[in-house]
Amino acid sequence: MTERIYRDLFDRARPAPALVEEVLAAARPRRRRPARRLAAAALCLAVVLGAANYQALAAGLRWVVRYFTGVGAAAGPVLVVEEADRWTEGEWLCQLDGVSQGDYLLLELYLVSPEEEAHQAVCRELRVYAGDTPLEQGDTVYAQWLPYDGFAAQGRSWMSLAGLDCGPELAWKEAGYQSRVHMAFTYRLPEEVPAELRYELLDLEGGETRAGTLCLTPAEALAARSDSRTFAQGTVTALVSGDGRQLSVYAHRRETGDGVTLTGASLFHHQVTFLGASGTRYPDAGEGFRSFVSGQVCLQRAAAPDWVEEPIVAVEIGAVQLFYEYDRTEADGTSVRARDTVTYGSLNWVISLE
């Protein structure tokens, strides 16, 4: 009986004609505005609303964080791809997006599907050019993705989004996608960074090539409060936005007397806490972390959950992971430059805004 009454009730629920008309109006062609002006308007609006909402404004699926708290505090300017390139391959939506920090450019290719199905053809090579000059590939992440059995040095390509509860890929899941393929590529940028890069994406199995261009633009910076900690491998600066709702950490890329160079610092989602004026502790919302940290491009943003209404008075970091380079002496006595990571826990690093 419950089922019948339930159906009778909801049979009468319908969207108002004005609501339907409003939605359909959004799809009709209208006077075009230049893309740059539109982007600028969105950025201004993001500032007004608080940058935590920016991802939702930025076409829903563009999850690359285009705001970084205190950009430029450490290793040179941060540039972001002005507009991610998107296209479809069958049922798969593809997106190429990226960010650069210091000498390196990180490009990330996403293929997402509204169905939970494995993608078979994940062999891609990405060639990137400044003018006619090809960019050198990065040291730790390569320009070519080949099928791996088991461990893949560049990460995990195909994954179901069903069990995901944090990370930037949540935006894909919330947009209704169920599986993704993610491929990361890094390149060394020339000394004079061009505003526009050309790319060729080769499907190594299908033999097709897609060509396009990506424009780089400086990331917006937010007013910030900073605090630094020095570890054996170098100094890390934490930057907090003026309203206390966003946090980033940056490594100071300087060589120590022992020949160690800190190249990156990374936060842990479960080790960031935002403290409200009432004393309530809020966990990181988990939506702004980059999914891939190479040590060469390491940009993250932790953010207070958007449902927190009270003022944030402090941010606490429980742990950080550091990426560093050092000189390692081999068995034959030769010295090679090696990379490693170290994690520091129980930091109780509190950055107060009061």
Next chain:
Amino acid sequence: MDGTEDLCRAVEVYGDMVYRLALAQTHSSHDADDVFQEVFLRYLRAAPVFREEEHRKAWLLRVTVNCCKKLHRSFWRRHTVALSEAIPAQTQEEGELLSLLEGLPAKYRAVLHLYYYEGYDTAEIGAILGRSPGTVRSQLARGRALLREAWKGVEAQ
């Protein structure tokens, strides 16, 4: 089919379905309006391509639930109103069911709606919501048990 035609068709075929699920989940016609707009704007932006029509329907249902969750996290306290304001009861039985539904925790609502109204089985609901069939089975059983217990209470009065 261009984006405008595709959206018009999707709204025409699935508009009621999206709105009803949003209303069943949020219990507020204002929130259901917001979710309705958001779902179809996402549809327009994402322009997803589907092999089968059933997949389009599942995509819209999934996005509706996700949009409701997002709204719930952000504005729940401000927008909560009685479901009976959105769908006024026409019989005593409907009035009783509405008051029972209003006391039903949010986590059971979408599962119950997809089962009662859309006629999906637990495996299909699991696939739509990205939950395991076991989780859906237990949420459905719990939701139905809560309604049954409350229904008995109403009848005993």
